[in-house]
Amino acid sequence: MNKNLILYAAILIFGITAPFIFPAFKVQLSILCVLIVLALTWNIQGGEMGYNTFGNILFYGLGMYLCASVQVGMFFPLAEWTESGGEKTFVHTPAQFFQGMAVGLVVAAIIPTIVAGLIGYAILGLRGHYFAICTLGLGVAAGEISGGIEIIGAGQGFTTPPFPNVGGLEARGEFFYLLSFGALVLTFIAVRAIYSTRFKLILNAIRDNEDKAEAMGIQTMKYKIIGWMISAFFCGLAGGIMGGLVGYIDSTDVAFDGREMGVFMVLMAILGGKGTLWGPIIGATVFHIFKEGFWTFFLGWQYVALGVLIVVIVIYFPEGIMGWLREKYPERFGEVIDEADRKAQVELK
Amino acid sequence: MKINKIILSFISAVAILLSTSVVSFAKVVGDKIVLGAAISLTGKYSSNGVHTQNGYNMAVDRINSMGGVKVGGKTYKFEIIYYDDESNPKRAAQLAERLISQDKVEFMLGPYSSGLTKAIAPVTEKYGVPMVEANGASRSLFTKGYKYLFAVLAPANLYLDVAIRTAVELNGGKGVRIAQAFEQDAFSQDVRLGILDAAKETGSEIIIDDKLPKELNDMAATLVKVKQMKPDVLVVSGHTKGALTAIRQIAEMKVDVPMLAMTHCDAAKLSKQHGKNSQYALCASQWHKTLTYKDNFFKDGMTYAADFQKEFGYDPPYQSAESSAALLVFKDAFERANSFDQKKVRDALAATNMQTFYGNIKFAPGGQNVDKPMVLFQVMCDGAGKCENKVVAPLKWASAKLIHPIPKWSDR
Numbered sequence: 193m194n195k196n197l198i199l200y201a202a203i204l205i206f207g208i209t210a211p212f213i214f215p216a217f218k219v220q221l222s223i224l225c226v227l228i229v230l231a232l233t234w235n236i237q238g239g240e241m242g243y244n245t246f247g248n249i250l251f252y253g254l255g256m257y258l259c260a261s262v263q264v265g266m267f268f269p270l271a272e273w274t275e276s277g278g279e280k281t282f283v284h285t286p287a288q289f290f291q292g293m294a295v296g297l298v299v300a301a302i303i304p305t306i307v308a309g310l311i312g313y314a315i316l317g318l319r320g321h322y323f324a325i326c327t328l329g330l331g332v333a334a335g336e337i338s339g340g341i342e343i344i345g346a347g348q349g350f351t352t353p354p355f356p357n358v359g360g361l362e363a364r365g366e367f368f369y370l371l372s373f374g375a376l377v378l379t380f381i382a383v384r385a386i387y388s389t390r391f392k393l394i395l396n397a398i399r400d401n402e403d404k405a406e407a408m409g410i411q412t413m414k415y416k417i418i419g420w421m422i423s424a425f426f427c428g429l430a431g432g433i434m435g436g437l438v439g440y441i442d443s444t445d446v447a448f449d450g451r452e453m454g455v456f457m458v459l460m461a462i463l464g465g466k467g468t469l470w471g472p473i474i475g476a477t478v479f480h481i482f483k484e485g486f487w488t489f490f491l492g493w494q495y496v497a498l499g500v501l502i503v504v505i506v507i508y509f510p511e512g513i514m515g516w517l518r519e520k521y522p523e524r525f526g527e528v529i530d531e532a533d534r535k536a537q538v539e540l541k
Numbered sequence: 542m543k544i545n546k547i548i549l550s551f552i553s554a555v556a557i558l559l560s561t562s563v564v565s566f567a568k569v570v571g572d573k574i575v576l577g578a579a580i581s582l583t584g585k586y587s588s589n590g591v592h593t594q595n596g597y598n599m600a601v602d603r604i605n606s607m608g609g610v611k612v613g614g615k616t617y618k619f620e621i622i623y624y625d626d627e628s629n630p631k632r633a634a635q636l637a638e639r640l641i642s643q644d645k646v647e648f649m650l651g652p653y654s655s656g657l658t659k660a661i662a663p664v665t666e667k668y669g670v671p672m673v674e675a676n677g678a679s680r681s682l683f684t685k686g687y688k689y690l691f692a693v694l695a696p697a698n699l700y701l702d703v704a705i706r707t708a709v710e711l712n713g714g715k716g717v718r719i720a721q722a723f724e725q726d727a728f729s730q731d732v733r734l735g736i737l738d739a740a741k742e743t744g745s746e747i748i749i750d751d752k753l754p755k756e757l758n759d760m761a762a763t764l765v766k767v768k769q770m771k772p773d774v775l776v777v778s779g780h781t782k783g784a785l786t787a788i789r790q791i792a793e794m795k796v797d798v799p800m801l802a803m804t805h806c807d808a809a810k811l812s813k814q815h816g817k818n819s820q821y822a823l824c825a826s827q828w829h830k831t832l833t834y835k836d837n838f839f840k841d842g843m844t845y846a847a848d849f850q851k852e853f854g855y856d857p858p859y860q861s862a863e864s865s866a867a868l869l870v871f872k873d874a875f876e877r878a879n880s881f882d883q884k885k886v887r888d889a890l891a892a893t894n895m896q897t898f899y900g901n902i903k904f905a906p907g908g909q910n911v912d913k914p915m916v917l918f919q920v921m922c923d924g925a926g927k928c929e930n931k932v933v934a935p936l937k938w939a940s941a942k943l944i945h946p947i948p949k950w951s952d953r
Contacts, residue, residue: 216643219638339752347730364667365642439663442726442727491623494625
């Protein structure tokens with residue numbers, strides 16, 4: 193337990209001081225935090241529950257639009273804001289900006305949670321590929337629909353309120369970093385807490401054999417929906433932060449970006465090792481570093497390099513980095529291997 | 542709990558990686574002025590991104606080989622750091638941050654498309670980095686009071702304004718019936734707003750108002766409606782893919798419409814790719830090689846086109862021309878500011894008043910170029926099937942007479 197505390201303290205200190213030690217990387221680090229949140233929450237479905245969803249991008253995009261809309265709508269007429277593309281006539285005072293952001297983030301977390309409950313009720317009866325395809329459609333549909341709603345800018349896009357003039361040049365980056373790091377810590381604590389309860393075991397039971405789980409008297413539908421709502425809560429939060437960070441929301445390229453973010457969150461969780469607590473975190477970090485590296489050193493070829501990375505993951509690390517480590521050093525994961533017993537079993541066969 | 546060790550060592554590895562990878566360029570290294578640009582080398586804007594990049598490179602080479610930029614009695618050469626924004630606004634904003642805070646770039650060139658410029662402008666504005674952009678025409682860029690954004694092109698709502706007015710004029714001053722289809726992106730939607738304004742003023746009626754998806758490769762639904770409702774004008778805008786799709790399907794479906802007005806015909810190399818099928822299409826353009834503007838570097842449009850053709854193997858679309866012009870503007874501003882101070886350069890940019898081969902450049906307080914009208918050309922083919930873009934409006938530069946109405950497919 194003590195060692196655990198040291199580990200968490202070290203991570204926390206590193207996380208809080210990182211933007212001040214590496215000021216040039218603030219934006220990348222903020223995005224990394226958001227990526228980790230997405231991977232962690234995807235893992236609840238894809239890893240623990242065995243439901244491969246491509247629909248979490250829906251909550252992320254929803255959160256993004258909601259947060260920005262609330263932040264603007266609390267103080268100014270939203271339609272005029274989007275139509276003028278955020279003219280300077282509407283300037284948030286610092287107090288308005290932060291209040292709007294705070295309320296916006298709460299809304300950005302809660303509404304997607306409710307939406308997840310409703311949609312989950314409708315579609316979580318689907319299993320396997322059918323569920324995956326259905327959720328894929330959700331993200332695409334959301335992008336197209338939001339691209340037609342005038343009040344949030346439709347195809348023109350939505351410019352989020354500019355950061356107020358407080359605390360110098362670096363303030364914006366530091367604010368959004370701390371916000372996204374905060375969201376990450378919150379998500380981690382929540383996910384870790386969940387994974388230590390019976391709830392996780394139920395999710396695992398659903399993954400391993402849903403019919404048997406049902407036969408044992410578990411109301412699988414209820415748990416599937418709750419699981420999805422938990423994911424939606426944090427995805428929405430991450431989306432809201434990301435919207436403010438990017439500063440410009442486009443329906444299909446930034447918000448409901450299923451082609452990039454929607455796929456990346458799956459990829460990161462698988463790369464790190466799905467069905468583990470630390471897997472998505474390590475996966476997202478490695479993925480982000482690789483991606484940034486490819487963009488710098490393989491300009492024009494970055495997607496080819498990314499494709500090779502995916503192929504390598506699938507062939508050599510089908511269980512992800514954590515899975516690979518676990519296989520290689522099982523004792524480090526607290527698994528005791530009784531050599532005599534193992535031999536006896538092998539010989540029995 | 543040995544797993545903790547693994548995670549701890551992993552985190553320290555990340556920390557070490559971060560601390561060693563801070564590579565910093567200064568804005569002026571030795572005798573170089575380093576400009577930063579995020580360009581769409583992949584993704585849906587990749588062809589126009591390349592046109593933009595070619596335009597930048599062409600101007601950099603030309604200015605450098607003709608003596609470079611003289612500031613404070615010393616000669617400097619231009620150099621550009623490029624990143625690929627993948628046609629994605631999120632990526633573009635991130636790259637702008639990266640260019641400014643990691644690569645320490647102090648002057649920026651614009652990306653391709655209005656959406657990406659919208660994403661980058663707040664970043665450059667925040668850091669006070671002057672950006673001359675050549676490919677973000679959306680009107681809303683110029684209404685935000687950005688002080689460090691300068692666009693060498695005319696705003697998007699003016700693109701097809703002329704086409705509607707011409708159609709009304711040919712209709713004896715009476716309003717026309719307009720069918721329109723626009724891609725769901727910042728630029729095309731702005732062109733749409735321009736059409737709405739023009740329609741209101743001329744008493745024209747909009748009978749079809751469709752939206753096209755971003756990954757645009759089919760607009761048959763709109764064309765079926767056009768066939769049935771028989772509008773006087775069909776307006777299509779959706780970057781390069783929009784132009785290509787429209788021409789392909791109009792020819793396939795044999796849609797007859799008296800006037801077809803589009804954007805991005807030259808970037809799509811319509812006359813080359815679709816030959817006679819693209820005949821009679823009217824296209825809004827920021828620039829055409831036959832215009833008679835002049836400067837010392839590229840001489841005039843015809844010479845620019847010939848040089849560009851020699852270097853890159855195709856006729857320059859206006860996207861390349863305006864991108865080249867952006868460098869000329871920067872050079873001029875640096876020399877007038879006689880300094881690399883960002884504020885001074887910004888003020889010099891604001892005071893720009895010059896002629897380039899691409900057109901006159903003078904910035905309004907919002908940053909848009911107010912001294913350069915749009916031109917309209919029509920794709921015209923000779924008997925042998927060789928097609929060319931000829932300017933038909935405004936009359937001052939017209940090298941051919943507008944063919945109106947477009948002959949029916951059955952008579953072609």
